[in-house]
Amino acid sequence: MGSIEVKKVEELDALIIGAGFSGVYQLKRLRDGGYNVKLVEAGSDYGGIWYWNRYPGARVDSHAPHYQFSAPELWQNWHWKQRFPDHTQLRAYFRFVAEKWDLRKDTYFDTYVSSAIWDEAQYKWIIETKDGRTFRTTFFLAHTGISASRQYPDWKGIDSFKGLIVHSSYWPHDEPDLKGKRVAVVGTGSTGVQLAHTLSTMVGDLTVFQRTPALPIYMGQVDYADDEEPVPKSELAKFFKDRSEGYWGFDFGFLNKGTFEDTEADRLANYERLWKKGDFTYWLGTYTDMMFTEEANYEAYKFWRAKTRARLNDPRLKELLAPTKQPYPFGCKRVPLERGYFEMFNEPYVHLVDVNETPVVEVTEKGIRTTEKEIEFDVIILATGFDAVTGGLTKVDIRGIGGRSLKDKFQERGPTTYCGISIAGFPNLFFSYGPQSPAAFCNGPTCAELQGNWIADVMNNLRRAGIRSIVADEASEKDWIEHVEKVAYASLLPKAKSWYMGDGVPGKPRASQMYLGGLPSYQEKLKSCASNGYKGFHFEGLTV
Template sequence: MSAQSTTLELDAVVLGAGVAGLYQLHQLREQGLNVRAYDAAGDVGGTWWWNRYPGARFDSEGYIYQYLFDEKLYKGWSWSEKFPGQPEIERWLHYVTERLDLRRDIRFSTRITSADYDEERGRWTVRTDKGDVIDTQFFVSCAGMLSAPLTNQFEDQDSFRGQIVYTSSYPEGGVDVAGKRVGVVGIGATGIQVIQSIAHEVGHLTVFARTPQYVLPMKNPKYGQAEHDWYHGRYEELRKTIPHTFTGFEYDFVHVWAEKTPEERQQILEEIYQDGSLKLWLAGFGEMFFFEEVSEAVSEFVRDKMRARLKDQHLIDVLVPTDYGFGTHRVPLENGYLEVYRQPHVDLVDVKDNPIARFRPEGIELTDGTVVELDVVVLATGFDAGTGALTRIDIRGRDGRSLAEEWGRDIRTTMGLAKHGYPNLLTTAVPLAPSAALCNMTTCLQQQTEWISGAIRDLRQSGKAVIEPTAEGEEAWVAHHEEVASATLVPRTNSWYLGSNVPGKPRRLLSYIGGVGTYRQKCDEEAAAGYPSFERR
C-alpha cells in the first residue's frame, strides 16, 4: 500500500453507530485513541434508525434498555411509557450522542466495503463506498446482530405495479396505506407490530403467514414523574444486578417446576402472564428449555390463551404453533394483534403449504395459482442474522483468507469477540456471544464493548500491538458453545436463531445461551488470566 493512497491514519475504526458503536467510540476515545465510527445510516441509532416501520418499539422495558456506565447519563433521560416506540428511542440515542459529544467522530451515509489485514505491518486497510482509504490498527465491528436484511426473495418483484417496502428500510416519511389494499408478508416480531398498527388504516389487509408464533400481550402503561423517580432511584440496584442475570433483564428465573404442584404451576404461569412483559419467557420456569414435558405444559398454557382470543378454527390452525415449544423461538409482545384477524376487512393466507410463487403486476401469486391483488406490499422477511453484516463486507485476514468464505463453511468465533486468522478484528453481536436470543441487547453490548476496550488497553500497556485468538482457544469456545446449546431444546426449532431462514447457511445456534451472567464471568476470567485463548504479539 503506497502512502499516497492513504487518506486517513487511525488507531481504530468502529463499524456502526448504534447502541454498541456509540459506546465503543466513547470508550476508545477515553483511552486517548484516534478513532472514528462509520455507518451507512443517515444518523445515529443503528437498528433504531433503519427500523422506523409502524409499531416499532422496545420489548425490553425502557429503563433497562439503557447505558449503565454513567449515573448522570442514565438519570438525565426519562421515558414516556414502559415500552417506548421508535421515535422516542431515536431521540434517546441523539441525547446520548450529544451528551458524550460523539458526532464529531462519526461519518454517516458511508458504507465500509472492504477491510484487508497486512500481516507485515500489523494493520488494517479499510475502504468505504465514498472512496475513503483508512489505515488502522484495530477494526472493531459494532454492526449489529440483525442488520443485514433479506431482500429480493421472490420472483418477479420488479413487475409489481404497486409499492413494495421493507420493514428494515422503511421510508422516513412513512407509507400512505389509507384505504388501500395492503399485504404484509411475514408474522415474526416485526410483522406483528406492523399488522396491529396499520389494520385500522387500510382498506383491506391480507397477511401472508408461514411460521406461527407464540405471542404474549404487552401492557404498556404511560410514565410520569412518579415512575421516573422510581426507576431513577434504582440505578445502583439495576447496575449491580442486570449484568449478572440469565438474560440481562431485571428479572430472572426463580421458580422450580418440580417443587410446585400442578395448581401452583398454573397460578405462577397466570401471574407472570398478566405482567404484560417477556417475563413468562425469561423468568418463568427455566426447565422449559430442557425438558419436553415442561416445555409442552408451558406451550399449551400459551396456546390456550391464544385460542381463547382467536375463537375461529381457521385462525387457530394458522396462527397457533404446535410443532415447536414456547420460548425456543423469538417470543413477540403484541397489543391487539390476534384480534386484528377477526375483523371483516382482514384476510389471513396460509403460505406454509401454498407458498408465494411470484409477484405479478397486480399483486402476489400463490403456488396454486391464486392471485391476491394489492396496492402496497410490506415485506417483514427477516435478516441474515449474526454473520450477514460482516459477510457482506469483503474482509480479508491473514494470508488473504475471506471471512465470508470461512463463515460460509462453518460459523466459528472465540467468545463472539474475535476470529482466529483475523488479528485486531474485534467484534460485538456476532455468533457465539449472547445477543438478541435470550439477551437484553444493551446489557450484552455494553459488556462486549467494555471487554474489547479492556483488551485493547491491556494490549497497549503490555507494549504489544496485535491480539488474535489461537486456533485452540477458538476450538475450545466452539466446543463449549455446542455443549451448552445441545443440552437445550432450542436447536430443535428451525428459526433465524440457527440461520434456518437463509438457504445454505451453516446450521449453528448463533447466540450463546449459557446465560448473560455466566458469559460475562467467562469473559472476565479470560482477561484476568492474561488472555490464554489469544496470542498477543
C-alpha cells in the same frame, strides 16, 4: 502534465463500524481512554437498528428502564414516555446520548465499509469505504449487530409489482399514505406482528402471509406522565448493577425450580402471574426447565394456546394461529410481544394466508398469486427478516492472515469465534453483540457495555505492554465453538427452525448462532481469559 491525485489515508488507533448501542458505547469508552478513534455508519444518524426500523408499530420489547446505558449522567436526565418506547423515542434517546457524549465530531455517517484487509507487515487494517475513504488502523471493531443484512424472499416476479414494495427495515422516511389501501404483510416474526397489528387500524384491507405461526405473548404497555418513572431515579444505580448480573442482562432470570415441582394449580397460578407482567418474564423468567425439556415446554405452550384461542372467533384461524399440535418448542424462536394481534383477525378486512396450504407462486404487476388465486395489493411489505447475526460481518469483504476471507470461513461450518468476540486468523478484530455471544439472549445495552469494556481493557493492556497485535488461537476457537454447540444442544433450541440456528437463509450452515449459557457464565469466561494473560490468544509485534 496533469497532477496525480494521491489518495488520502486516515491513520487511526481504532475504527468502529455501527452507530447502535455497541458502537456508540465503544466510541465513548475508547475516546475517554485517549485513543484516536472514529465511528462509521451507513445510516444518516445514530440508532443502529432503530435508525432503519421506523415502520408503523416499531418499538423495543425490552421494557424501560432496561434499554439504555447505565451511565448516571444519562439516566439522571432522561425520561421515557412509555414502558416499551417506540422507534421515535429511541432515536431521540440516541440524539440525547450523542449530544451528552459529544460523539458527532468523531462519526462519519452515510459511510459504508466495503473491505477490510489485514496488512501483516504493518500490523494494520486497511479499510476502504464505498464513498472512497481509506483508513489505516490498528484495531478494527465491527459492531454491526445481529440485524444488519436484509433477507428477501426468492419469489418469481418480485420486481414486477407496480405498487409500493418495501422491506420493513427500509421504511420510507416520508410516511406513505396507507389509509384505505390494500396491504400485504409478509412474515410473522416480531416485526410482522408489530406491523400487522398497527396497520390493521389504518388500512382498508390487510392480508398477512404466514409460513410458521408466531407465539407472541402479552405486552403490558404503560404511558408515563412527565413525573412518572418506571423505576425511581434513586433506585437506578442498583437496578443497573442487578441488570448486569442477570442471566439475560435483565433484572430477572429463571425461577429457582422446575415446572413439575409445582402442583398443576400452583403452576397455572404461576403462569398467570408471569403472563400479567406483560414483558419477557413469561418467556425468560419462568421455570428453569422450560427451554430444556419437552414436557416442561409443552406445559408453557398449553397455557399460551388456551390464552390465544380464547381471543379468536374462527375455528380455522384458531388452528392456524394457535395449533392443537405444538409447531415448535415455545421460546426457541424469537418471542414477540403483542397487544391486539390476534383480535385483529376477527375483523372482516383482515385475512390470513398460510403459505403451507397455498404457497406463493409469483408476484405479479397487481399483487401476489398463490396456488389458490391472485390477490391484488397496493402495498407489499416484506417483514422477512435478516441474514441474522453473521450477515453484518460477512457482507463486508474482511480478509485476515494470508488473505483468508471471513465470509468463506463462516460459510464452511457457520460462525467460528473465540468467546463470541474475536475470530482466529483475524488479528485485532473484535465485535460485540455478534455470533456465539449471548447477543439475542441478552438485553442489548447490557451486552454493549460488558463487551465494550472488555475490548477496551484488551487494547489498554496491549498498549501498556507495547504489543502490536492479538489474535485468537485456532484450538481455543474450536473449544469455544464446541462449548456453544454443547449448551445449545442441551436445550430445545435446535428443534425449532429459526435464525437462532442460522435457518432461513439458503446455503447458510446450520449451527448455533448464540450462546445460551447466560450472562454470568459468559462474563466469567471473559474474566478468566483476561486474568490468565488472555489465555486462548497469542501476541505478535513488540514495539518496545
